[in-house]
Amino acid sequence: MSKKVNFVIDGKECQSEEGLYLVEAAKENGVYIPTLCNYEGLKPKGSCRICSVKIDGRLTTACTSPVQDGMKIENNTDELNEVRKEIIELLFVSGNHFCPACEKSGNCELQALAYRFKMMAPRFPFAFPRKEVDASYPMIIKEQNRCILCKRCIRGIKDEDGKRYFAYRNRGQDSLVVPDRKMMAEMSPEKAQEAMDICPVGSILVREIGWIEPIGTRKYDKAPIGSDIENNQ
């Protein structure tokens, strides 16, 4: 059995195994640290900064920081939650996130985080970039308007040889996540579903199943994102 470490989150005494990332260690103790680019089973990347916490007074990402003995962590504070809300608002204005017309609405992590942090309207002006809807693949539709470039699909969706179905194209504000056309031609329905599920927003859609779940029964209709962790103490 590996060594146990003790740490404190917002005054709460917590204990977990050594070496876990802070997001996981907190989860084991019933503390929710919000994440977006992070996905269970994938190597953390720390790019979206939603999981920003203060460790001994210094701002850092909880998904990439291993827990250490004696750590004092600030998580659910007004200051950090404001930073998180700001990031979500930036994501909303930098793409075209029109929730009423989105198949993923109700199951979308970006939307759920906006609900959790009570975003009523973004404080920034909308960019309204012109993006394409790429419906040229047999199994999926790639909706670039909604892509937040979190790389979860690139990192997580691979075939049995480890070849990736998605890749980055271009740089900076022109960055796009694009499917590999050859790989897409052979994509199985199960793999397509996996890709849709790994996408936190509605950017990867399996064909012909949009709005299959009625309003009221979707993942974040009744309870905020993270409440399953908080109720599991």
Added chain:
Amino acid sequence: MSKPVIATTSLAGCFGCHMSLLDIDERILPLIELVEFNKSPIDDIKTFTKQCDIGLIEGGCSNSENVHVLKDFRKHCNILVSVGECAIMGGLPAMRNGIPIKECLREAYLTGPSTTANTSHIIPNDPELPMMLDKVYPCQEIVKIDYYLPGCPPRADLIWETLLSLITGKPAELPYDVIKFD
């Protein structure tokens, strides 16, 4: 003390948010007791006849007339509330944003599949018609907006609770499931 005065309008919207206001069902009776309506499609008053307390704005700004009405509301309403996704982020009409206006008008009147009735092949250009804006603007990018009610449409309970709280000055009690973006 006289009753608070409410004005409402639909700019580039679909009237769905007004329909949602009607979804308060029997609470419409206490509402009539609590407030007086001024310029609004609900009572069909076309122009402001006095200064109002609360203005509810549905829809974003797609043309010059929308901007004119919105500025008129800002002038005549002490509190302005954006109601619904279109007022907050442009909504469905904003799907044309990013596409040049010339391209939109050509598609709609000259080259699109539904243009067969336009036998004279013109883009409507009567001076009476309001000018289309280069893109659809959310209301907060044109005037100052005091409160936002997201939703498509915002739930009736959200509209009701907000109105009640603005009228009575008590904090609104908004459960998790009344604030939704769809």
